[in-house]
Amino acid sequence: MSNFDSVSLVQKKRTNCCTNWGNEMPAEFVRPHVAQIGYRSGELFVEQVPVRAIAEEFGTPFYAYSATAVRERIEMLRDALKPADVRICYAMKANNNLSLLQILAGLGCGMDIVSGGELERALAAGVPAQRIVFSGVGKSKQEIKAAVAAGVGQLNVESTEELELIAKVARNGGKKAPVVLRVNPDVDAATHPKITTGTRHNKFGIPYESALAVYAKASKLSEIDCLGVAVHIGSQITDIQPFRRTFERVAELVGRIRAQGNTIARLDLGGGLGVSYDGGSGIDIATYGANLRETLGDCGCELTIEPGRLVVAEAGILVSEVLYNKAQGGEKFTIVDAGMNDLMRPALYDARHPVWPVAEPAAEAVAEPCHIVGPVCESSDTFGKYEQLPPLASGDLIALGVARAYCAVMASSYNARPLVQEILIEGDRYRLARRRQPVAAMLKLEQAGEWIAP
Numbered sequence: 001m002s003n004f005d006s007v008s009l010v011q012k013k014r015t016n017c018c019t020n021w022g023n024e025m026p027a028e029f030v031r032p033h034v035a036q037i038g039y040r041s042g043e044l045f046v047e048q049v050p051v052r053a054i055a056e057e058f059g060t061p062f063y064a065y066s067a068t069a070v071r072e073r074i075e076m077l078r079d080a081l082k083p084a085d086v087r088i089c090y091a092m093k094a095n096n097n098l099s100l101l102q103i104l105a106g107l108g109c110g111m112d113i114v115s116g117g118e119l120e121r122a123l124a125a126g127v128p129a130q131r132i133v134f135s136g137v138g139k140s141k142q143e144i145k146a147a148v149a150a151g152v153g154q155l156n157v158e159s160t161e162e163l164e165l166i167a168k169v170a171r172n173g174g175k176k177a178p179v180v181l182r183v184n185p186d187v188d189a190a191t192h193p194k195i196t197t198g199t200r201h202n203k204f205g206i207p208y209e210s211a212l213a214v215y216a217k218a219s220k221l222s223e224i225d226c227l228g229v230a231v232h233i234g235s236q237i238t239d240i241q242p243f244r245r246t247f248e249r250v251a252e253l254v255g256r257i258r259a260q261g262n263t264i265a266r267l268d269l270g271g272g273l274g275v276s277y278d279g280g281s282g283i284d285i286a287t288y289g290a291n292l293r294e295t296l297g298d299c300g301c302e303l304t305i306e307p308g309r310l311v312v313a314e315a316g317i318l319v320s321e322v323l324y325n326k327a328q329g330g331e332k333f334t335i336v337d338a339g340m341n342d343l344m345r346p347a348l349y350d351a352r353h354p355v356w357p358v359a360e361p362a363a364e365a366v367a368e369p370c371h372i373v374g375p376v377c378e379s380s381d382t383f384g385k386y387e388q389l390p391p392l393a394s395g396d397l398i399a400l401g402v403a404r405a406y407c408a409v410m411a412s413s414y415n416a417r418p419l420v421q422e423i424l425i426e427g428d429r430y431r432l433a434r435r436r437q438p439v440a441a442m443l444k445l446e447q448a449g450e451w452i453a454p
Contacts, residue, residue: 069315091308101125232270316404339374
């Protein structure tokens with residue numbers, strides 16, 4: 001592991017004295033539903049660490065992550081997929097913090113990457129190159145060169161032009177590139193339009209009707225080791241049926257490829273497994289595993305899945321301090337120190353994250369509708385209107401839940417706001433997993449270079 005700062009807490013034995021805020025708790029005020037995040041003695045904890053202690057040590061805002069919750073999720077996935085031998089390649093785009101990657105590498109997971117930067121991160125985390133799958137619709141020549149040179153286990157091909165470029169790069173480097181064809185199955189996952197990837201109207205993959213011809217072409221290229229096909233239909237999918245339809249189309253394609261006289265040894269089934277943001281049901285992992293086995297378990301191919309959100313989302317929170325309250329136009333606005341640059345999912349996807357006060361609300365607390373908003377100079381800098389939050393005062397701490405996937409990794413320095421720190425928690429101790437970005441470091445990148453005359 002990296003030599004980040006570490007803080008150890010010696011905890012006194014605490015009893016769980018949570019109140020349930022009544023029997024008709026609204027969705028956005030559902031208690032934390034991850035085993036490693038909850039209330040003890042009136043305070044919010046991640047594992048055995050009180051969130052307030054981290055705020056006092058490092059200030060706000062910050063992301064806090066449970067290491068144990070990630071390990072538990074990988075174990076749960078593996079159990080659900082038995083007895084099929086399914087390789088798990090974590091989708092790094094969900095969260096590519098080095099500490100997280102090191103945990104997953106230690107668990108034997110591979111990585112699904114979509115850029116040269118993610119390749120460097122995966123290798124730096126100690127992931128063997130042969131466990132890396134390089135996805136992505138727009139790999140550059142430089143990225144392909146780096147992947148081939150590193151010896152990645154698989155490049156997912158998204159077009160005939162990309163296939164030809166990979167062959168050329170491999171030939172020039174004296175290598176043989178292992179590829180699978182990403183096929184667009186034209187299956188609507190019925191998820192948010194901005195995270196749908198598997199219909200004919202999306203930019204991803206080779207059209208299903210063209211897959212047989214492209215596979216035949218790839219199989220004849222001497223610089224290419226054509227291993228199989230890949231699919232991915234979207235993200236945050238909680239309905240099993242789109243997955244089953246996709247698996248059935250893949251099974252049909254496998255039969256057609258073999259009937260054509262070509263071999264196929266590998267199936268990459270993508271990710272997209274959804275989680276709960278409101279305490280309801282995410283995807284049923286046991287049913288997902290059963291459908292995978294029923295449709296593809298006897299196809300004679302190595303199977304890979306690439307979960308991202310499912311592995312990490314519920315294992316994290318974004319902690320923020322209340323700055324001010326104001327009333328305007330008949331609405332109450334609670335302004336916090338985290339903004340859309342720190343967590344942009346609500347602005348980008350209309351996403352809704354649960355809000356949990358760090359101090360457990362009293363049973364008699366009166367609900368007070370309010371908009372939770374940030375300090376960024378944009379009207380879209382809002383986390384949403386929450387109908388049943390207890391009164392929040394300046395200085396109070398809140399946690400936005402289910403915040404480890406597509407949160408810190410999508411952050412920006414808009415309004416010259418530095419990227420915030422990330423904290424990893426395991427048992428009764430915590431440590432920095434990413435330091436807060438100093439403004440001085442940001443300014444260094446903008447020091448003027450020498451004028452160049454063309």
